[in-house]
Amino acid sequence: MAAVRFSVLVLLLVQQVFAVYRDCSDFDSLKNCNECIRCGGHWCNDPNEEQRCTTMRYDNWCTGKQEKLKFLTNVDEDGTFVQPKYRVRTLTIGMDDRFDISYPSKSKEPKVEIVVNTTQTSNFQVSNKTSCYDSTCTTTIKANPETNFCAANGGISEYFHVKLSVEGIKEEVVTKFHVPCACACSAKVEERSPVCNGRGSLSCGVCTCNEGWKGAFCETPICEVKRGDVPCTDSSRDNIECSGNGVCGPCDKCECFTDREGSRYFDKDNYCADICMTINDCDDCFLNPIPGRCQTCHFALFRQNYNETLMTQKDDFNRHVWVRCNGSIDECYYEYAAMRDEYDETFFMVTKSCDPVQERRAGAVSLTLPIVLGVIALVVAAAATVGYMMWKNRPPPVPMADPMYQNIDAEDCTGENPLYKPPTSSFKNPTYGKW
Template identity: 45%
Template sequence: MFIKTKKMPVSVWFVLVLFCMQEVFAIDCTKSIEDIKNCNECVRCGGVWCNKPRVKGDYQCSIAPADNWCPGHMEELPTIPELTESGKLINPAYKEASTKINIHNNVVFQYTATTDSKVKAAVINSTQNNVKLHETIPNCGKDRICTTEIEFTVETDFCSINSGTHEYFEVKIHVDNATEEAIIKYHVPCACECSKKVERTSPNCNGNGDYSCGVCKCHDGWSGDFCEKEECNVARGDIPCKHPLRSEECSGNGRCGVCGCICDTNKEGYQYFDKENYCADLCLITYECETCFDKPAGRCTDCTSIVMRNYNESLMSQTDDFGRNVWVKCEETIDGCHVQYAASKDEHKDILVMRINSCAPVAAGVTQGVNVTLPLVLAGAAVVCVAAGVAYMMLKNRPAPMPSTSAQYQELDGPKTRIEENPTYKSPTTSYNNPMWREKV
């Protein structure tokens, strides 16, 4: 059984790979843009996204949305303020701005050079790939002031699946016989800000999926726009969702659905519930291997999935990326002994167990993660307290001191030293009649 602790806080987590809850395994911009169900993929394909939850049949991604398509809910893509700096010979010598995928861009440069000067543009630094460049033929006047135009387009395959909200590229413009070069830097949105905000097991998804950017990503076994359809390969039909040796349906951690047990997602340690084992929690699973609790630290030979560890209280405060407690507290009565322990599961699916207390001494030289030092210290302290209490009661109940007026302690008048009969002195007996004596005849 679980020991209920304080409820896990709802936390906001940061994802290094954006849209980790809405996984994208491939970007296919050749399909209809209206069929895209993912905000990041929509942006990477050059579309715009509507965050408003859509009614079935509507679309959320569009290349050219109508005015009433998504009022007040359009995803705002990140941009930066435009920056332009002039040089002595080239203008602009530096330019920084934002652009979008599949948008045609052009930058006009003026520079001082000879009429036969050539202009070369090349991408020199980019976090992604595929920027298409084109230089126009310079147009120079008699005053040696030339004008040229650089055209570029960020193509649909510029962004990768793991791109962040901002990616960028830099282009260097070189003019023959010129002592200056120009740099242009453009930032490109490759992911949506709303992808960072994922509401797990959202009510918008009937508790069967994660909600982000106005859409649901359903958990395994569920489908539909709002994860309202339960799916299963083999339906259990009328088979009860109950383990033959457990009293509660779905081990008390879920409910029976069309395809078997549906595990709860609002309990401590729910991430460890085993759907295929009637939503058994870690406490139930470890209790079935109770003989491991008296084993030394290491993998248990009785249940190879159990790994005993030394108890470490600092580990009890560990949380995962979703703010859930990593270690779950359990308690059981085993052979008349009340045992408390903590259980967790690692990336290899091994169950880690730390025994918190023990009602029996641990064998010498065996370390099981059991805290026996504290009980021994408490027992010693109890003995000291009892001894101190007995001493106190003896002192409290001792006979009262004899008053100074007693004849034994009466002061005598006169000098300090004198010879006089001691009134309290009794002389020893010097003679007595022997009752066994008989005079001889």
Template identity: 30%
Template sequence: MKLLLLFVCLCSLVYCQRQPADLLASSNPCISKQSCGECIRTPTCAWCSQPNFTTPDGSAIPRCNQESRYLGYQLPVRCELPYIVNPGSEYFVRQDMMLTRAIEGKEAVQIRPQRISLKLRLYEAYDLFLQYAQAEDYPVDLYYLMDLSKSMEDDKDKLSELGLLLAERMQNITSNFRLGFGSFVDKVVMPYVSTVPANLREPCPGCAAPYGYHNVMPLSLDTYRFANQVKRAAVSGNLDAPEGGFDAIMQAVVCKEQIAWRDRARRLLVFSTDAGFHYAGDGKLGGIVKPNDGKCHLENGQYTHSTIQDYPSVSQINQKVKENSINLIFAVTADQLPVYEQLSNQVEGAFAGKLDQDSSNVVELVKEQYDKISSFVELKDNATSHVRVTYFSSCLSGGAPVQTNKCDGLKVGTVVNFTAKIEAVSCPTDPREWNQLLQIYPVGINESLILDLELLCSCDCEKPGNNGYKEEAEECNGVGTLKCGVCDCDDTHFGRVCECDNNDSINVVDSEAGCRPDNTTDILCNDRGACVCGECQCYARPNPLEVVSGPYCECDNFLCENNNGLLCSGPDHGTCVCGECQCLPGWTGSDCSCRDTIDTCIPPGGGEVCSGKGECICGTCECVENEQGRYSGKYCEECPTCPGKCLEYKACVQCQVFNSGELKGDDCRNCTFVPISVDVAQPENDDEKLCSFYDDDNCRFTFVYGYGENGEPVVRVQKTKECPPILDILGIVLGVVGAIVAVGFALLLIWKFLTVLHDRREFARFEKERQMAKWDTGENPIYKQATSTFKNPTYGGK
């Protein structure tokens, strides 16, 4: 009995002593972190800054632990609440004015809120809600930048005639409208312009001297002056086909004071030409190698650095347009439209429209492009690579928000709600970049939401002047700084509490105690490191990418689960931390191979996860089986005994492809897909389903539906319908009548034929009998005398 009690006690003692080691053995991504700042950069981790945070037997406990374990609540020693460092995101609104129109003395407000402060921890996304509405009667500045080479002479004359009409149309949109005018030709050097003295004075008959860019008329309310200035402007000439438009655009954008751009106005820069453009590098042809500096160089309205600096690049134009919130409209002729459409895709807030040969449609073009710009909003930001911003909105649909930063179809006063999901993905190496000024702005509008963003990459107790920071601390033997409960020793000392001196010998037994997690083992540093002054120095691996770490060298980054030969499914999915895979946002699973989302399991257009007929496992639906049968399909939407999506898609297919069915006109826009017409609609895989219906004309139409990679419906419709043959009533009647007549005529012919045949047979028989008859030549056997004898019964012979 005594032996049994002794055995139980020994077992209990061993269990109690092994508990901290067991905790370490069940590795998590937190316990290998050696500083508070490193700890809070890891999701779900928190730090204990409590001094002397050890077990009763003196064994050290990892200060960084998973948040779920609450820093020691499952350990023999509990970290006191005041010492727990577990910062979270903090949000504070600094300016939040209501959305308003421009009134006298006050500017319009089109985005709300206007300024906020946000403290953000790594991988903890914060949803920021903001609103946008186009203000009524918002100021508009329109600067018309025109190519005045000889080929644009008729365009200039037409623009001078339409100047007042252009102003009138724009004033119908906003009463606060200003108009300006500038012109350009090209750099006055060979080979762009002929430098022969006579040609420099008059490059073509009736032409003015060539020039680079001229700000003819700054933005003004005087629209009559605009027409006169355009009319008075003289055309010039150059040698090559491309023009120096990029020089002019750059100066018109960056010379804010000379052009007179207003801070709070929608800025439109209309660029009109019938030719291509020179860009960065072309200046070398004329011996100009100095890059364009993107600064204003106007004196008396003339561009002074035309022959000094090269043309700007497309990226420079895009950068300056973004910085100055300019909407650039390329009004170009039909032959140049494809080039400028591609250019508009590279410049933020730019559009391209077709200009008639004489610019007669310029008023309609500007009005049309302005309507496109004002009815469209696109949110952008200046976030660095360390911050990820994702936008969501339902725009005007009123449905569930989808990932988008664009909305169109807006009207004046229409309020659009956006959600900006802000997430810090890494900490900059320079601590000065831990505080950033992030701007979220509508493209082409000089208003923005300013976000004072602080990335939580370090703990306050690691900074001088805060609690937990103590220089020459007693806890560190007076030769180190206590930071968040951990000693940062001076250059001549090391060890957990700076107990080791570089010049002193140390007690081997005392040093080895600090290299074992507890007294139940004699193995130092898990045989993966050397014990130096009570601390483990882990051995280096032959592969420099493989690292052994941890207070007792218990952790590594190379013995985690792998998938297809890739550790933690590859660096895009997760990293190996202390023997376990630490998945990046968006991935989960022991080997980080599963997507941590249910979005791929939600049917297009919304609905239940896996259509309510399955479970979303690893981003894929695993369908269930019930009394109706087994569900299948990408979203468990298919069932052999269920109608499927055929009926749901039928009306949209009829409306969009055959212009028939119950949906008419604008109702087609409510369809969530655009069908693809094919010659023959047949399923290409098991996930696609074939649907057939008969329409009101008794014609059979066929389509196949499936789903794309992003879950959107893909519908292929057979171009031709299978219709029953059309009966030709008139043809049938005429055919029947014709058949009757034909039959009658045939019968008559047969009767006639038989009659003639019969007559011929009788005549032949007669002739035969006549030839066979024998009589005297003087007698006719059939002859009878023509004598008649009559008797009178009353005659008595007297």
């Protein structure tokens, strides 16, 4: 005779999770992939699909762009006395799993204990029913996660484990239920996405708009106050719309370009002025060739020696960190490179100037001293070489120790000059005494 018994002894071990209430009454209003699957829906990553979340996947809906959830491989392992002893299954919200566990028992009403622990909330159902026949009992377990099972920070792989133990049997039955509580696409974020018109981030086919924009593709500005004057030109500069670095938007504010050289420094609150315009307002700083902070500028501006290797630096968006600029002071044309760091401090390096002092300081190291020292070294080396050659090729010394030179008599050193005439010792004036 078969005996059937319903057991309600269930122990719960749940991690501390805040209470969750999720409204899944209107799937059309769910615009987030994570919330969609947490309500048991299916998500479409196509930004042009009107119905992004649905419970039923009908034909021709979101072809090729449906979000695929992570599923674990099913596992079934039998034990010595219980079959199965270990199971692995993946359940999505709204799905249930029903399975039988068989084991020998002398009692027609064995004591069955079930313990459940979870990485999320306690919003799941686990029930069991035991029937025995001819010394063999079978416990049927049914489990399913509810719509509030996933917490707000649930990940792509969450779990709850069901452990069953039978009195008199040492083996325990463990079933591991894997529940996806987040979409894999939610971890992939494309910032400044073209789909969002460069005004928001794209994830799972949904645009999260930057401040001041709204719409499915961040196409609609949120205007606070419209100005009545000419709002997108700076009369103190050149009256060009948005400094030539942007266009005047619907809210009468400049929308700066994002794909031009130096666009990372375009100031949307200052008519899209670029970094060159800002530095040129402090052109007095170029008159001082000494590196350091310029004291006459109204913002933090620093001069440093030119380092060519810095010109190749790029940011995370593959944009050059250093921007090439130019200007002139009193008909003196100069070129320089500039950048602004995360502390809003601006730096510049002069690369070309009509001032010879500026030219000498353009390099990372002063060129004057090395050149002078090099010339002096060359002159000294040449003089040393010439001196050595003259010394090496000098005439041999007179061999004074030779006997031929020691036996020369004094007479050999004197002689009588045949042209010599002795001097006149006296002279008589013929006119003397005639006066």
